Amino acid sequence: MKLHTTQVVIDANNTQKSLPLKLDIITKDLSLENSVAYCPLINAHDHLVGNWYPKAGKDHPYPNSHIWVEDMKVSESFLERNIYWFNDGSFDLLVPEAHTLARLGAYKSLFSGCSAVQDHGPNQPPRYYREMPINVIEAYRQCHSITLGNWWGGESPEKEMELSGGKMPFIIHLGEGTDDVTKQEFAELEKRGLLRENTLLIHGIAFTKEEIARIAEAKASVCWCQNSNDYLIGKTFDIDAALKLGVNVVIGTDSTMSGGINLIAELQEIHEKYPHIPQSQLFRMVTENSAKALYLPEDYGKLNPDRCRNLLVLDRIKEDPFANILELDALSIKLLIVEDIPRFGDREIFDYFPKTEHEYTFFEIAGREKFVIGDPLAINEEIDAALGYHKDFPFLPF
Numbered sequence: 001m002k003l004h005t006t007q008v009v010i011d012a013n014n015t016q017k018s019l020p021l022k023l024d025i026i027t028k029d030l031s032l033e034n035s036v037a038y039c040p041l042i043n044a045h046d047h048l049v050g051n052w053y054p055k056a057g058k059d060h061p062y063p064n065s066h067i068w069v070e071d072m073k074v075s076e077s078f079l080e081r082n083i084y085w086f087n088d089g090s091f092d093l094l095v096p097e098a099h100t101l102a103r104l105g106a107y108k109s110l111f112s113g114c115s116a117v118q119d120h121g122p123n124q125p126p127r128y129y130r131e132m133p134i135n136v137i138e139a140y141r142q143c144h145s146i147t148l149g150n151w152w153g154g155e156s157p158e159k160e161m162e163l164s165g166g167k168m169p170f171i172i173h174l175g176e177g178t179d180d181v182t183k184q185e186f187a188e189l190e191k192r193g194l195l196r197e198n199t200l201l202i203h204g205i206a207f208t209k210e211e212i213a214r215i216a217e218a219k220a221s222v223c224w225c226q227n228s229n230d231y232l233i234g235k236t237f238d239i240d241a242a243l244k245l246g247v248n249v250v251i252g253t254d255s256t257m258s259g260g261i262n263l264i265a266e267l268q269e270i271h272e273k274y275p276h277i278p279q280s281q282l283f284r285m286v287t288e289n290s291a292k293a294l295y296l297p298e299d300y301g302k303l304n305p306d307r308c309r310n311l312l313v314l315d316r317i318k319e320d321p322f323a324n325i326l327e328l329d330a331l332s333i334k335l336l337i338v339e340d341i342p343r344f345g346d347r348e349i350f351d352y353f354p355k356t357e358h359e360y361t362f363f364e365i366a367g368r369e370k371f372v373i374g375d376p377l378a379i380n381e382e383i384d385a386a387l388g389y390h391k392d393f394p395f396l397p398f
């Protein structure tokens, strides 16, 4: 069946008026007034269990993030999270409370229009990824950082790279600081043979222009976490050099213990601070570039009108569809579909979808009824019950 919207964004270079989209999962044709269709966004860096609030660490900015990690562990935010889930250091995230927290973190990305999120941490068993409201990417290898190694679990970085087989991303925090410790990390990475096409470097605050040129040459990717960098370190990645040199730059939120509220808040802040970067280019970073860096199927990076498995439909608030992305909030999402499963949207179109085995919850935002897959309200209530008071997470729209 077909979906009609006012405007369709195929990718950052191709927008069209009134192009019908073929959706296998609707049972009758659907027309959405005053709407724009996009490929959903991708959050390229987060730590799902770390989405507690507010930010941790009173002595920021730090010369490097490794100092922050220690400071974070005695922060009020971290200690409050301990009441609900105490991280015993095993990083077994199938412990019910950890898994619930991770799901809560995934909802942060769902409510900001994402199809997928990269959850940087030790690889978990399949069930962890299966029971998530959006695609929490399962195929990856990783290391925490060159300086601290895989303290949280996983093999040596060389072994992890080998296990990637060059067919999935190898993800590592690198150059997250301004001191000598972080400045030498890039050279160490290269020396150990870890700068390859499937390498996704997180942060890169300490990278020099020459190093950024080496990254471009290797066709590797860099994830820019502007808000988190600014808060923790007081400096960010040299984005202008990277764009000039043609590096595959993607954008991530990091967790709310160091980063912004969600991916849209991240984009809004970037647009404010770097108005010379076209909004269409920002859109490319959170779609096509991320799909490439994370080795996702093509329809995670571009809308496929002939077989629309992944789809984001927004209210049309701004005429320019890329400016319209910055207006996105949970209220303005008419529909989010990931891999043929409706995940979130307006209640009034819910009946266009046939019955599924998935469970949904209904709630209101500013008088507009919404459906969402799973039950994020119950997660919030479970946390409230453990704490004995109401905990407000600013990325949840209720």
Ligand SMILES: [Zn+2]
Binding pocket: 045, 046, 047, 120, 173, 202, 254, 255
């Ligand atoms: Zn991180």
